[in-house]
Amino acid sequence: MTYEELLTETALNNEQVIVMTAENRALVRNLPAVLGKRFIDTGITEQTMIGASAGLALRGRIPVVHALAAFLTMRAYEFVRTDLGIANLPVKLSGFIPGLLSDANGPTHQAIEDISIMRGIPNVTVFAPADEDDLVKMLPQIWQSPNPAYTRINTRKTGYEHEPFELGKAEVVAVGSDVTILTYGLLFEQALIAMEILINEGLSVGLVNMRSLKPVDEAIILQVAAGSNLIVTLEDHFLTGGLYTIVAEVLLQYQTTAKVLPISLNQKWFRPALLPDVLQHEGLTGKQIAERILGYQTNHFQPSILTQEFSE
Template sequence: MPYEQLLSETALADERYVVMTAENRALVRNMPRILGNRFIDTGITEQTMIGAAAGLALRGRIPVVHALTAFLTMRAFEFIRTDIGIANLPVKLSGFIPGFLSDANGPTHQAIEDISLMRGIPHMEVYAPADEDDLEQMLPAIWASPHPAYVRINTRPGSFKHEPFEPGKAELIATGDDITLLTYGLMLEQTLLAADILRGEGKSVGIVNMRSLKPVDEKAILQAADSRLMVTIEDHFLTGGLYSIVAETLLKHRVTANVLPFALKDKWFKPALLPDVLQFEGFTGKQIAEEILGYEVGRESVRTQPNEFAE
């Protein structure tokens, strides 16, 4: 079901819902006609929008707010933290064109630190649907939660049929003894392609859609650690995203694992059309698979070397 249709049906069935935007109507073009005065466009004023949403939430409303992800999570960060997070208000943040989905935009419009920022706010839930079907599975539960939530909106069609969603639960797509690929959002598509290539090379490959990043499915991460190699794949900075979540979880449970991360390391991505961004930055399924296979070979050779720290 398209995002706007799902939101319309939800809002029409429950008058507590208010739809807001900071002059970003791409996802909600028909809402003024459908909701009347329950649709509010504050203009290019993300901070004002969040402040107003907090006020409405204090009066029993459930605001679903929309803006470009970079400006929603960064320009309005203090307002999200202070007005929504501290008060634990049920404001739902819909971030448009997150990660590589802002493909043709430069660094100012790229949201590749959003997971790190949002999951650092107490009470804030963080979700990243893989495609439109995943989004449809996830949003009803997210909107119904009494807590604030941030969603990386992804309306791209996908070929994978997703399982029903439960907050705090990952979607286990496949299990594997050799390699387990953990990903979220847009990158699931390339992860599935990488898995097919790896299986063609005789590898036993698991795939986990980490659609719920906060609360996170620690059990799924610990089970993935049973593989010979864990791989995290994300269109986000290395710091603060899935790689950090995995590291925190393993350390918390005193588990050691081999982890290979695919993430942006201290640089923004080169603006281009999405296929070219993926190719240039090394995030196509083919490139991911090739790097994993190369890493596996290198790791096997390292094992034959003496441990310089051994007594």
């Protein structure tokens, strides 16, 4: 099932669902003909769209609103904070082309601080599916929640079959004692590749899909910290405020510590290009991720705990 198919089915089964867009119909091209007056395009007016969605939510509707992630989270930030977050209204924000998915667009279109700013708003929940299968498994619960929600929309197909979704819970793909990769969204694909490379190098490797970032699965983070020699946080987002920060907050809250290697965009915008070239340029292909982890292992752990291949 695609995102549009899920939204169509949901809207047809629930007349309270309103679909809105700020002239960004890429995900919902067929909805106007199906929903009629329950499809609203406000034009390139993200702030107006959020204000209108708040009014509709106050009247019992469930607006699912669409815009490019950069403009939805930054241009309309104050409206999301004041009209939706403080009021705790069940408006569902669908952020299109977040993070590296904006590939060929310039810095103005790159939403690589969206996790940080959205999770800082009271009552707003934050989600980042790994692919389209993950997305359609997550959205029913997100849309049924009484809280405002921001979802990084990812409609890429990876062929991975995800577990059923539960709000606030991560998906444990594999458990490992040497290194565990915590990731979300687009880079889940590359994490799968990196995991296979590292396993072939003799490491015990874990992988966790941190699909729910607020609320976050604190128990999984603590389990990984206790059971794995190294945590790797992998994300297409600025270092500040993203998954690395979330992990640090959890560890500090529970007065524990761990070795953590963050792999992210370290306060720089990525160079516009097609996605495969962006991944290569930023060092975020599965092979490059694995190489970075192997290098960290070699430089930060005693040879006695490394395989013979590493110590050579």
